[in-house]
Amino acid sequence: MSKTILQNINSPEDLRKLAESELPTLARELRDFIIDIVSVKEGHLGASLGVIELTIALHYVFNTPDDLLVWDVGHQAYGHKILTGRKDNFDTNRQWGGISGFPKRSESIYDTFGVGHSSTAISAALGMAIASNLNGDGAKNHIAVVGDASIASGMAFEGLNHAGVTDANLLVILNDNAIGIDPSVGALKNYLTAVKQGKNPRENNMIKSLNFDYSGPIDGHDIFAVIKELKRLKSIKGPKFLHIITTKGKGLEQAEKDQVKYHAPGKFDKLTGEIILKSEENLPPKFQDVFGLTLLELAKKNEKIVGITPAMPSGSSLKFMMDAFPKRAFDVGIAEQHAVTLAAGMATQGMIVYCNIYSTFLQRAYDQVIHDVALQNLPVIFCLDRAGLVGEDGATHHGVFDLAYLRCIPNLIIYSPMNEIGLRNILYTAQLGLNHPIAIRYPRGRGVIVDWKRPFEKIAIGKGRLLKEGKKIAILSNGFIGNNVIPALAGIVNPEDFSHYDFAFVKPLDEELLHAIFKKYETIITLEDGVAKGGFGSAITEFAAFHNYTKRIQILGIPDEFIEHGTIDQLQRFSKIDSKNLQIIFENCQNY
Known part of the structure; x- marks a missing residue:
């Protein structure tokens, strides 16, 4: 299949030059493009495939970025990213130094709001709409695209409740596919199902009762119907609500059939859809x-x-x-x-x-x-x-x-x-x-012990434990990151200088053990996989200050900044808490 249409789309301005008759072809090409990249590079798949027609229609009808488009969560936004100037580097999605897997304000003027967590789009878009009114720009459009799983959240209802008593030029689009990551649940999901099946009369519409101009439900994969309705709604002022029906994973048969697994399937065969399984034999559990x-x-x-x-x-x-x-x-x-x-x-x-x-x-x-x-x-x-x-x-x-x-x-x-x-x-x-x-x-991913199903043992609350005894320097680690200490110590000269303690309890701290440590060692190093400011290391320094200990303390953890995306190994190296960086830090401590 020729992909000349998508190849020539580098911005929504390019998109809006197309004839409507060309858009179904563009939709096919955009789906294929996402499948091609995600099958190899991994990422979120099903959600973006489900909103391809909607994504194209939104940028085709509205004058983005002047009209403000907010995606709830970011799993839906791959097509949006590709159409807004990130096609050529989309293969870096979610990789170290590449583009983010979620909309991000610092990445593009088309990403109007950062949306990694759910149910924020209505409140954010309403805030933008109210600000536009105050700025004398009430004709500007503000669109929030919300999944049916997200709209059941309390914050989404708070936004709807407020919007219904404003004159804000706000369009809420409900992307109704009956699934978030897992199938949607609750009474609202049942209500939406009844609406789709025509079992709820229009006069009993809960969205209308909140003073929204409600329309739908319509087929979200009929791009001509979606465009027609968006054009109509564009001319209506005040709070509006469009209910569209989509299929998560649309365009890839396996992703449509197993929507949970194909939310983020890992690597898969782009032709057959078959997931490329990794051998899990003799591996520690997740x-x-x-x-x-x-x-x-x-x-x-x-x-x-x-x-x-x-x-x-x-x-x-x-x-x-x-x-x-x-x-x-x-x-x-x-x-x-x-x-x-x-x-x-x-x-x-x-x-x-x-x-x-x-x-x-x-x-x-x-x-x-x-x-x-x-x-x-x-x-x-x-x-x-x-x-x-x-x-x-x-x-x-x-x-x-x-x-x-x-x-x-x-x-x-x-x-x-x-x-x-x-x-x-x-x-x-x-x-x-x-x-x-x-x-x-506890962390994401696999542990370190294959034979983990052992008889239960009661843990003494608030007790630390000595893992390795040494002479001069005490390393106090909290949690799974402590496993990085073991290879770090194995690679240094004079490992006998170091003791290693597992302080699994940050609260209550093992103060009896801490007194012994501060009396014995010249230097104390704390290690955690949380922010270094305010966390485990801070608790140790508070203890030292309260008891007038003046030993040297070095706190290792996540630096005081928001850490971007990459593999866990890459991010640990950036934060200098991987085993190689720890080895260098420990060796430097020996030279104090």
Whole structure:
């Protein structure tokens, strides 16, 4: 198939020179282009394939970038990036030094808002629309494209509620495909399904009741119908809502049939769609599976155990428990605040609640962690998946702030396992009754121990442990990043100078052990895979200051900047917490 149309599109201005009759061909070419690149370079696939016609129509009808287009999340935005001047470097997507996998204001004037997390587009676009009115530019268009999974979030409803009483020139487009990363859930999803099936009369339309001009649902893959409706809506002022029906993964048969797997499938054959599997024989497990399988094992023995996740049952591996005990494991949708307070409510009634939320997403429920859980000292068990650097998803997804933002909360225990056995045992220990909430943070990806399913052992809360004894310098590491210390020490001259301690508990700290360390060693080095300011190392320096210790302390961790996207190895090297950089730092410490 000739790809001459797409080859000549370097901006929406080029796109708008085309005849409408040429756009279906462009849509095919754009899908093929994305499939060609993502099949080799990896990335998010299904969401962008599902909105190809909508993407073309939006840039064709509206005068972007003067008209402001906001994508909710960024999984939908690959076609947008390609049509807005990033076609020639799209093969660098999500790679070190390349373009971001999500819309990013500093990357393009067409990326009007950074959208790594969900449910923000309506509020952001409404803010832009109100500002345009205040600036005397009320004719400008403001468009928010929201997925049906995202619109169920509380923040999306807050935006709709406000927009409905304004004269803002705002168009909300609901991309309704019944799936986010996992299938959409909840009563709103059921309502939208009924609307699509014609079972809800128009006069019972909840969007209309919020004072929006509602239209749809229409076929989101009929590009002529989409363009016709966008042109009509463009001439209508005030808040508008367009409901379109799309298929996630459209254009690749396998991606349409298995939408969960093809959300981000890794490498695959672009012709057959077959995923290129990596051998997993004799490999350590993924931490998420250690969590999911261990929780299932515990839940079989204790009927009080329940699990909660906000829209990540597959990613967190809570799916194992959901399949076995569907009445005791809950996907609450993209609603982190609700997830935390729901867990708190269950805990008041004696349930043992494992609330699994990605570290970066728990930031969205910080108030609830403090007021609804910690203030009431409810023993909710927070399982923070994807803690630390997460790789190609980049700055919006790195779980590097949790140690700093959780450490200041009273009553909260914080534990970072160094390996899979540590995670397994703390999950076991937590359900024995801690009388306090606990945050268990663990990384994305595989661990280090193949034989991890060992008999449970109770962990002593707040205790550190000596891994290697030395003479002059003490290395205090927190969590999985401590595994980088071992090869670093193996490569230096006089490794006997170094002791290595695993301080899995950031709160409470093992103060008895710390007193012994500060009395014995000349230099203390702390290591964490969180931000160096305010985290584990800061806790150690606070301890030293409070007790008037004046030993030299060096804090190693994530620098005071937002870390971009790349492989975890590349990002650790950038942050100087990989084993090679640690070896250099340790050798320099020997020369103090």
